[in-house]
Amino acid sequence: MQVKVIDHPLIQHKLTLIRDIRTGTKDFRELLEEIAMLMAYELTRDLPLEEIEVETPVAKCRAKVLAGKKISVVPILRAGLGMVSGVLQLIPAAKVGHIGVYRDPQTLKPVEYYCKLPPDVCEREVIVIDPMLATGGSSVAAIDMLKRGGAKQIKLMCLVAAPEGVKVVNDAHPDVEIYTAAVDECLNDHGYIVPGLGDAGDRIFGTK
Numbered sequence: 001m002q003v004k005v006i007d008h009p010l011i012q013h014k015l016t017l018i019r020d021i022r023t024g025t026k027d028f029r030e031l032l033e034e035i036a037m038l039m040a041y042e043l044t045r046d047l048p049l050e051e052i053e054v055e056t057p058v059a060k061c062r063a064k065v066l067a068g069k070k071i072s073v074v075p076i077l078r079a080g081l082g083m084v085s086g087v088l089q090l091i092p093a094a095k096v097g098h099i100g101v102y103r104d105p106q107t108l109k110p111v112e113y114y115c116k117l118p119p120d121v122c123e124r125e126v127i128v129i130d131p132m133l134a135t136g137g138s139s140v141a142a143i144d145m146l147k148r149g150g151a152k153q154i155k156l157m158c159l160v161a162a163p164e165g166v167k168v169v170n171d172a173h174p175d176v177e178i179y180t181a182a183v184d185e186c187l188n189d190h191g192y193i194v195p196g197l198g199d200a201g202d203r204i205f206g207t208k
């Protein structure tokens with residue numbers, strides 16, 4: 001199973017709070033944004049640097065800056081929207097694409113309904129974001145859409161993953177690195193992650 005679990009104590013603490021059934025919409029949103037920001041810090045660890053000359057009040061020196069790698073952040077609607085602002089706090093210049101996929105509640109199969117990507121997506125490193133990786137159908141569909149749109153370098157960032165979903169994404173897209181804060185036990189008969197956190201979209205937007 002190819003997946004990077006980001007087990008930073010702050011992320012794990014906030015994840016526990018977000019799982020809690022008693023956590024209401026306002027706190028859920030704030031925690032998700034905070035976790036997304038902390039995860040983005042880990043995801044961007046390998047960004048290339050270059051040296052420039054800078055003059056401090058004391059002396060001139062060579063110092064490192066980001067080499068200007070272009071990044072695109074692509075939330076899977078709707079729940080992925082809850083992580084966008086956290087990621088953009090760290091990567092404010094990133095362009096934001098949107099992919100609309102929902103999971104049919106009966107078949108659990110992904111249904112694609114929207115796609116708007118930056119025109120130069122093929123030159124960008126794409127970070128796909130969605131808090132939940134359950135059966136993997138939605139993520140695979142989103143990555144398929146991105147690749148059809150020309151994206152070549154893709155990472156998937158989620159909050160909670162099921163082992164079944166990790167395998168499905170690994171098998172369909174072995175080139176895509178998956179980052180998550182937790183790999184949970186399994187899926188239940190309704191395709192929900194156990195223990196998971198329930199329906200992420202409903203908890204973010206207060207629709208249940």
Ligand code: PRP
Nearest residue numbers: 077078079102103134135136137138201
């Ligand atoms: C949720 C979640 C993922 C998907 C995961 O979205 O945000 O996109 O389910 O399930 P999968 O791995 O089995 O495909 P949902 O379909 O509930 O749509 P929403 O975000 O619009 O609520």
Ligand code: URA
Nearest residue numbers: 134192193198199200
């Ligand atoms: N989508 C969610 O929002 N939660 C799950 O546990 C599975 C799919």
